[in-house]
Amino acid sequence: MFMNSNLFEPGKSKPERNFVQLAVKQNQRFDGRRSNECRDVELTFGADWGTVAVSLGETKVLTHVTCDLGAPTTSRPNEGKLQLNVNLGGVAFLDEVQSTHDQRSLTLNSLLERTFRSSRCVDLESLCVAAEQHVWCIRVDINVLNHDGNLYDASTIATLAALMHFRRPDVTFADDELRIYTEKEREFIPLLFLHYPVSVTYCIFKSSGQPIVDPLLLEENAADSVIVLSFNSYQELCTLNAGGTAPTNVRTIMQCARNAATRAKSLVDFIRKALSLDEERRLQGGRLVQGLVALIGENQQKLSFRKLMGHQKQEPQDLQSEKMDVDTKAIAKPRVEEMAVEEESSKQETDAPLDSSSWLPQDEDSQKLPTPSEASASKAGKGKQNRSKSKANKKQQAKKQNNSDSEEEAKPVI
């Protein structure tokens, strides 16, 4: 219930709740979006490695990655550590009632933990310097600057982008002596990833069966339940968080999952593209790297999803694949297949946008979907030896992905 006068949050008074319920029923959203339309995402990279500011509409999050050498845990002596810290206080001025605050930061923290730590997206073994003695501890600080709904997606995008942007110094360990090299002596090393997860959030209202994606704060506060799904770029489910009081049927969740998988994939592509642009700028010289100064005013340094990814939905499909091809030259070969899969599914999505009759994955294409991406993944050589491990993990979490999953598990083994 709305309780703090000073930190007025939209969506907590009775008229607002009723209004939002009505609006959803009539398929209307306050900012004119459709129920399956997302806000624009903007990335700004800081001057330091691992600093990223993300804005999702008015929601703004700043993430900063730092690293430290430390001792590993006794249970996993040859693995580095990944620590995630969410900071909701400060300039965001959220509802100050302690219970709301605690609950928010807990949910957000657990979502991030599950998305990034439990899914083992960072190859922690590569962060080991000397087993049982020295490992890298990666610390991610997520500072929420402004909350206008969908903190989950903003934070996961920010965290993934920051981790991908981050470089750690090189280190050698010889004769019981650690030597950390500065950037001038040896180039910094990026982290190794097994897969790239991001989340997509849906809100569900009792008044309508139609879930809405990327909610505003108004919608989020008025929603009966919030579903957060994390998918990686191989369209595997990493986290599913479905809370709240609205009774939701399986169909709705499956429908969300399908759309989320596509969205997550394009988000990861966007982050990759933004990173390569940032790298280009860094190579071109110090002048172009403005760091976070770029956040002020309109600026070229802000990398927006709509601009980078083009108008994916409207553009003719073949044109898009051409463009993608050019952009991702380096890993083009295996990726094209992936791309094709995505187009297929996005086509389906545009053809039959979200009406609940066509949500259920047709048996044939649910099998088709994961397999080529699986193949291309192994071809791309990403995730190398640890691939199997992540798969085992996935098995636990991706139970929701219905029975076709087990078939897909079996295939690569053969």
Next chain:
Amino acid sequence: MSTTSTIVMPGERISAIEELAKSKRVILGPGLRRQDDTVVASKAGPLRHKEPSTFWVDNYQRRYIPARGDLVLGIVRSKAGDNYRVDIGAADTASISYLAFEAATKKNRPDLNPGDLIYARVLNASADIEPELVCVNSVGKRGKLGVLAEGFFFKCTLNLGRMLLRENCPVLAALTRELPYEIAVGVNGRIWLKAHSLRETIALANAIVALEQSGCAEIDKICDNLGDFLQA
């Protein structure tokens, strides 16, 4: 209102007002204060002047400071004895007696619950006491005040609220030409809206929020957009 206004910064002495004050009474509005014999600004913004002798500093403030006679939108937070506690976006919660509604008696209490939205007038306000609201005028009629049901409710800056409440404000008149609606504007930067359909309400709310960015001057453009949107 004078058009040529200078920007004043906190701590600045405004000698023009001091000169004027020697000959007649001067009214100092928000952002100005008297310090012994000098007039000093305490906020930053353009200095405004209204004939004959009212001065204030314009400022895009978002926090409401209660003042007697203001029309405000409040949300009922709780019942406390004979009073309801109402949040009006100020430092303190305001209180409203259950007798301050039309035709309310000790037996016949108004039915208000936490979360309800009311449109009320500030009866009492001072920095040292909590503000008091009423939902009736001096003869006990409710007029436009009272509980607001349904509709949509959102927050804006105080400036926008004040602008809409101005007597000869062109905005609301222009919007009325586009479509019929009900509106309640609080000077505490909260607006309640209700049109025939939900779609219209949303469109109107967006039009009003857009005013904040562009100012009154572009009202025609906004109305055009609104018309287009509703036809689409």
Next chain:
Amino acid sequence: MNLPGKMDVGKDKLRQMNCEFNPLSRCDGSVMYSQGATVVIAAVLGPIEVKTQNLSIDGSYLECNYRPKAGLPQVKERIREAAIRDVLELALLAEAHPRSKMSVQVQELEDRGSIDACAVNSACLAMLVGGLPLKYSFAAVHCIINEQGEYVLDPDQSETLHQRASFTFAFDSVEGNLLLVQTKGAFKIAQFNDIECLCRAASAEIFQFYRNQVAKYHGRSEAIAEKEEDASMET
């Protein structure tokens, strides 16, 4: 476009300042402020309800927090926070809103030198935007003495590596009184006086920046520019 480094700015000049008003939607006033490549964001809320233990019947209570980019606030951040609070407390017209709280939050986004001064300046701008009553505006300037014994005003982080001494001064806009003095390192009192003069001169530039930004925010940038032109022609 603005350049982060200090390479193109003289040693006795401030780095380029830049700011954006109200980038955040949930507070009463906020500002994103940059000086060279150092970026901070400050937000104010007030007057708001105060907890009983902090309640004062003759003035408002000031809450001030500084958050670093990474990790929890440590001793260094606490000291910075205290410095900002001290300056704000001097400048805030507390008696205007008794029994209330003013909350000021400063979030570091990127630290490339003179973070203390930037934090204070951004807090001042946030107060101006939020319409909190002030006795005067204030500006802080950072200056160092480098290895060669030269004075470097508002240094970039790269210049502070081998500093001999560093100074941060804050001045008020009305009488030019010193509101804050922070020094570190060894120096002669004559040098202190020199640097105080240098910083005082620089603070005037910051006050002018405040004024221009406020004017711009109120949509009157052209008028100010004209006026400035007139003034410069006269002198």
